[in-house]
Amino acid sequence: MTSLSRLAILDDYQGVALEMGPWSRLPGLKVEAFHDALADEDALVQRLLPFDAILGIRERTPFPASLLQRLPNLKLLMTTGERNRSFDVAAANAAGITVCGTPSAGAPTVDITWGLIISLLRDLPAQTASLRAGTWQASGKPNSIGRAAEGLTLGILGLGKLGTRVAKVGQVFGMKTIAWSRNLTTEAAAAVGVERVDKATLFERADVVTLHLILSPQSRGVVGADELGRMKRDAVIVNTSRGPLIDQPALIAALTEGRIGGAGLDVFDREPLPTDHPILSAPNTVLTPHLGYVSRQNFAAYFEGAVETVEAYLAGTPVRVLTP
Template sequence: MLTCLILDDYQNAALGFADWSRLADRVAVSVLRERIADRDDLVARIGHAEILVAMRERTPFPADLLARLPRLKLLVTSGPRNAAIDVAAAGARGITVSGTDSSPSPPTELTWALILALARHLAAEGAALRANGPWQSTVGTDLAGATLGLLGLGKIGARVAGIGQAFGMRVVAWSPNLTDARAAEIGVERAASKEALCEAADVLSLHLVLGARSRGILGEAEFGRMKPGALLINTSRAGLVDQAALVRALEAGRIAGAGLDVFEAEPLPADSPFRRLPNVLATPHLGYVSRDNYRTYFTQAVEDIEAWLAGAPIRVLG
């Protein structure tokens, strides 16, 4: 009997979104709900397992950790890629890494939840209403006629663009590889440069893959070009933004606010300024957390394990 551990199941949801009983005669499946930050503690808790199921990047698997897991043979990650797993190091150790599909709809929807909540001050107004505070203390920002700037126009960015157009917004996009043909296909304008995008946007939303070229793509200079009333939305990856520069921009009022779903350290440390800044609406990395996505993740995780047991792994990364 092999051992399979499902990691970082914060909501205790994994077992309810797939039929794990399909593995019962070959694999003993159990769940770890809490994130284990200490490396030695992590190895002690998971080192006996031949199969691990990881939820996105919640627990990274660099080469030095993989070297301490000699029993590990299959690592399944939710989603079709995972930058927190050293896939090459896993392959060198004979560890198969398989992924799953992931829908662009949930992060698109959360992006718009953050935009709308910031534009209409929903968190502050809702809290005031519950506390019997002032009745109407803010004035909302109109989206119709405003400019939505998209840094990235892939699957999610394109969907965000369509919703912006439905609100009557002008939509402008830029990325290092964006072509006029792609912009025309989606029906948006292509900004001449990153700087031009920052200057034009009333709402600037990030939808890039984090990599060497995109890390820190927004920093002090870019915030200096943005409108004082602009909103920044990041449901992609925290590393796209210079976090210290963002805090300074928010503290100084150089931009009006930020809706953030991703952070350099997760869970977000208790002393993070993003917990206290009044012009920040922060959510705990909920972009991909939806019923349909979880059903896909865990159903396909079971399929990945079955295929690996049969000697024909599927959805292999790398």
């Protein structure tokens, strides 16, 4: 009979997993949540060796073959969401480990994307700080007078599920919407009211650039010095997908030298972001700690789904099984 004794929940940064999940439905399972992130593989092995079930929150902790091979007690590996590119599913299967996903709720990354865009366009963080400091309507720099979204051009890299929803919001604001990705066709873009352009043209025309691409060897560094150099001096760029899509040193240089208007980032080349990372001191930025998928609705769906997954596994009928 299939059995499990200990479940580890990893990278519960905000300390909410035990409170938000219906873990009481698993009385025979000891559930432990960890709130820090361990990058060192030896430290991870030492921590995880006693557990036969593990839940990873998105891609916060990768599970490459080298790690999986050192966890002989592991039977069930779960990820929140329906896929996880940082899990070596083939290696897990070869080691006899079942890998499963969970449902998610909606597309909360769209909210964060627009929060960053509006914050940049209307200079909201600086205006808020100035008001708290006693100044009514801060001035003294060109972008202290905010820009309305209406009439601006929104350039979208990646017109998939999220990119399309971001485009629709932009259209409601009265923005012109253009898009590029390697496989995007003119017909597919037109079907959602978006103009397909080449990548160079997108960076030259857009007032706001937003990224909605999957990280892959082909997309890593898709925005580099050349693309940033084509942007208007007051244009802003927003990334809520994956940090390495943008060449970080090139972005920091463009911001520091005032060659672009600003950047809104929810994702970074290193996460959690080190306290001495140079992006933290770059000007004209709005930075959030990878909150795109972090919502009450999403976490409730994740943890409910994880309990369902454990129940199904114990019953011998695993659900939402991931394949290589």
